[in-house]
Amino acid sequence: MQTKRPLRALRTFLRTQDERIVMLLLILFVGILSIAPLARLGYAALIPDGGFDAARILRTLAGGRVIDATLNTIWISVSATALATVIGTAAALLAGLTDMRARTLWVFGFVLPLMIPPQVTALAWLQAFSPASPLLGPLGLSLTPGTRHPLYSAGGIVFLLGLYNAPLVFLSVRASLYRLPAPLIEAARSAGARPLPVTRDIVLPLIRGGIFAGAALAFVSSIGNFGIQAMLGIPARVPTLITLIYRQMNSYGPSALNDMALLALLLAGLTVMGMAVTAWLGKRGDQRVDNSSRPPRLSLGAWRAPVTLLAWGYLALCLILPLTALLGSALVRGYGQPLNAETITFQNFANALFRHEGIRDAFLTSLWLTLAAVAVLIPVSVALGYVLSWRRGWLARGLMLASELAYALPGIIIGVAMILFFLRPLPLIGTGLYGTVWVILAAYLSNFLALTLRPILGGYAQIDRVLDEAAQLTGASLFARLRDIALPGLAPSVMASAVLVFMTAINEIQVSVLLVTSRAQTIGPMIIFLEEAGSSTLAAAVGCLMVALVLILMLASLIFGRRLPPGVLPWRD
Amino acid sequence: MSAIDIACLDKSFGQTQVLHQVALSIGSGEFVSVLGPSGCGKTTLLRCIAGFERIDSGRISVDGHLVSSPDHHLPPEQRGIGVVFQNYALWPHMTVAQNVAYGLKIAGMPRREREARTAHALDLVELGGFAGRRPADLSGGQRQRVALARCLAMESRIVLLDEPLANLDVHLRGALEAEFANFHARSGATMFYITHDQAEALALADRVAVMDHGCIVQFDRPDALFRQPATETVAGFIGEGRVIEAEHIQPIGNGHASASLLGQSVRLRCAPDQRGQRSGKISFHPGDLELLAEDAAPGFDAHVTRATYRGAYLRAELMAGPSGSVPLSLNVAAPASLTPGQRVRVGLRDGWVIPVPAARAQF
Known part of the structure; x- marks a missing residue:
């Protein structure tokens, strides 16, 4: 009996403090993946060597090419x-x-x-x-x-x-x-x-x-x-x-x-x-x-x-x-x-599908990166959605804002921020992550959190909060409530979230274009590299395959998505 | 000539038939209420008249002109019918004056005349000082009056009102009922007023159409609905009416009949063409029953099952009849005390023989 006591104490602690623990984990997740890299970016941009150097900033920004590019960016957008x-x-x-x-x-x-x-x-x-x-x-x-x-x-x-x-x-x-x-x-x-x-x-x-x-x-x-x-x-x-x-x-x-x-x-x-x-x-x-x-x-x-x-x-x-x-x-x-x-x-399609190793590797990398991102983001979004919908408070709103910002900012900015953040060796592992697929995964998690969150928030809005409170009165822990009360009602929205992230991440280019190296290649930027290398027909074949993949996913979601709440799948009228 | 003429109107949504063979003839300047429980099809009927729904069969004429039939549909903007919606439908991005003036502007009325007419309409509903406000800044009752002013300014000869008081509290309802009566008197417009509240319908309307399951079951004056219901549904719906079985109904002339009710012989009112029946349904209201002081007087024995204090009177629920299985309700003037289980003797002052369908008076 003596040995069981610390365990029981831990369990009681987990039961009574479960909401705080979840909140802490969410803060850590968003903090490490969204807030810290963006803060590191701001730090590197404004005070690179420990001091604010207005002259350097002016020199960099006032260059002819930068002014040209800025004006072009503004009027084109x-x-x-x-x-x-x-x-x-x-x-x-x-x-x-x-x-x-x-x-x-x-x-x-x-x-x-x-x-x-x-x-x-x-x-x-x-x-x-x-x-x-x-x-x-x-x-x-x-x-x-x-x-x-x-x-x-x-x-x-x-x-x-x-x-x-x-x-x-x-x-x-x-x-x-x-x-x-x-x-x-x-x-x-x-x-x-x-x-x-x-x-x-x-x-x-x-x-x-x-x-x-x-x-x-x-x-x-x-x-x-x-x-x-x-x-x-x-x-x-x-x-x-x-x-x-x-x-x-x-x-x-x-x-x-x-x-x-x-x-x-x-x-x-x-x-x-x-x-x-x-x-x-x-x-x-x-x-x-x-x-x-x-x-x-x-x-x-x-x-x-x-x-x-x-x-x-x-x-x-x-x-x-x-x-x-x-x-x-x-x-x-x-x-x-x-x-x-x-x-x-059909040589180009055969090459793209079977012969070209680079394309195959890039596709497999993209596939597992995307699946990993979906697997991590869905539970995080369900928990964050719970906090946002039924607990609120300024801390939750801050997390939401940070995730929205990471989603709204051009993906390439997240790319730069991730390089800066992960360039130096990590304290425990000893090596930096830059150049590995892990940086790309981190960037995906940061960039697409808001994308998964939105349909799930829509799903929460359709569930009566009283259902959760009634379960709370019976003594169900937060984890049990999420699993037994929230998730069944959320299932369609979770499906839609997963489909949206999958379709966005599998072909995306802007986040990973700065992060890909010879060791870690994704399929999205492949088209640009092939086109730059002069293989236009092969690039076209890869493009066709991407469109086909998107079409298949959209049609499949239409067939399986009849139970989805209206407005979750954008392509359904 | 009647303002609105509806004949043999059918309307279905998919598999559900919402309106069955609706026929109504509404005179010019008349105030007509359509009364029925929610889901009976009354709002669909209004939307058919306004032109928001096409009809499956039958015809609707307004002022003698055909506006709806299965192969002819005049769009709502060409019907000149004013509508007051349940949620007022004030355009939130326009001021009160702009809301009232919009229809006139669309009609191409010159600015000066438009402004004068708008100001006049707003004065009539006593909102002259609110012209520059937004609908969001108004109270529920004020929004309702803006919606009315919109119809006043358009000088619509026909105004349809879709449960306009449903979302308001009890105090405001009374005031706005008076507002509608004033509006009707001032404008002389034909009013078609949808409601599920019988007090509203009976108080406001010249004639009331009772709807049930997409059919009009009776279209008559309020007092006729109350005193001479055409069907059991109407009898049970209006004024807490009670319908029970009577035997040996025999007309005795002059619109009266004798019958045997719970073993007692009673005198009832009946339709002029009422024939003798072995049994039939009769209806009466709680106010038609009275508590009798002496046991010898003609009446029924009953026992009290429940007595509820209602302020001005005491409401007693009774069980009567040979086996004590016929429920009755009775109102007793306030200083009285009845206790459950108490035995009482009640008399029937007035009642009405519900005509059997074959003999039912056509309306």
Whole structure:
């Protein structure tokens, strides 16, 4: 009996203090993975050698290349945001408010580009004008060799970033539309207003908050989109902050880390500023949440057929044109060949799938990194969601803010922060983690925590807190309550979270592009490396496989996800 | 000419039929209430009239013009019908004055006239000083009045109201009931008022349509609903009515009938075309029963099962009949005391023979 006493004491301690222990673990997790690296980044940027040197900061930032890149970053992101906001809002109004035909399929097609890795999108658009494009090639619209590709320009970057981020605005605006109380629209109609005035005078002012929230997302995504900015901006010689950091890393390695940290801090400052401006612009909208019926659909009348045609035409242009071109390029032997019976080959796919060791290793690394990230992030998010939903307090809000910041900041900043944080040998292990896959895993955990957290918070909102309190009265510990009360209700949201993180992490490029080395390679940046090395057709084949993987996952989630709460899977209408 | 004419209206959502063969004819300037439990289809009926729902069969005409039929649907914005929604549906991004003026602006009315008409409408509902406020800054009752002002300014000849008092507390309800009566008197508009509260319906309306399971079971004046219910449903729904079985119903002329109730011979009111029946249902209200002082007077023996203090009166639940199995309710004036188990003798002052469907008066 004597020996059991310390154990029992420990167990009692665990039982009574379980909430504090969980909170402590959460603080440690977020602290080590999000707060400390970002703090280290700020430290390296501002006081690299133990002292604040204003002259060094000015010298670095006032350089011609940095000013150029900063200005480019600002105007490219702002223009792309404007484009994305216009397209996304129009699409949300069409899909959410009108009786356009075949809406469900159209929404799937409209949101699909968001799930395709940006570097693949850029590659696909670049191939759109190649002779192998099955749409433009036979029409004779392909570029003659030697002409400059129109997308290799600042305008091209704006165009692609705008199209790529339009679904983000779409999702945000659609969510506000669903919250719009139906009687507000019906009242306007019984006051004599036709569909167009109703949209202009009632709907648009009321969904303003959603529009600007979407614009903020589009801005953050544009400014941090490494895939498109690098694939188009580097050959076009349009430097942006993100490509500047990448090229410095390539040219100087970790020795230039302090300057890179400064640039990363500048990029982070611009991102936060953009978010603040859009938040301020969207603030005055007086939107009341109402759970009444969804707004009635407005009839397009005689315009129904032309509008439907136009909407599908947009999808054909933005989805089918680049994707068929990508497939075309993947099916020919050499870049620039037209696709016909003589040139068609499956060699590129065979190489990508079976022969090329680098690709195979990178894919396997990405796969296990992604699975590991999902396995760690889901329990952490369930616990953090519990604290945020049912305990609150400033400490929980701080953790949430830190995770949101790590998610919103461009992935490349997390990359720089992780290098800085893990470059030096760790106290217990004796070696640094830099150059190993563990740094990439740490970066994933830091960057994607907010992504898993969001659907799970949505799941908690649907569970009555009284259920947990009733279980608490029976004496169930926090762990038991999470397992028996919260988790069954959360299961669909947890599934959705896992799918979202999996799809984002498996193909991602911006976080790992600075962290990959010859020892640790992920599949996302592979396309850029292959394209830089001149293997365009192989890059196209890898891109096709990525798109196929994304499509399979999306369709599978649609089939298995019927029990999910509405709005969790963005591609489901 | 009637303002709203509805004939043979059917409406289904998927597999569920919500409205069955609804027919109503509402006169110009009339105040009509539609009364029924939640889920009976009354809000769907309102939405069909307003034009928010298409109908499956039948027709709706407004002022003699066809507005809804299975193959003709006038959109709501062209019907000129005002609607007061349950949650008021005030546009939160507009001021009170903008809310009231919006319909006039859409109609293309010049600014000066629009402002005058808006100010006048707001004065009528005594909100003249609130023109510049946002709906969020108003109390529940004030928001309701803005919604009314919106209909006043539009000079809608027909106003549909969807449970406008459902979300308000009891004190405000009384005040706003008066507001609706004033609005009706001032505007002369035809009012179509949906509610589940019978006190509201009986107090406000010229005529009340009682709905149940998508059908209109009776459409009549409030006092007729109370005194001459057409069906058991209406009899049980209105005024805590009690329906029990009677035997040997025999018309004795002049709208009266004799019957045997719980072994006692009673005199009841009945429809003019009431025929003799071996048995039938009769209805009465708690106020129709009285406590008898002497055991010899004609009446029934009963025993008290429960007595509840209700302030002005004492409510007694009784069991009567040969085997003590027929429940009755009785109101006794306040200074009285009844205890459970006590034996009493009650008399029936008034009652109504519910017509059998074949003999039911058409409404």
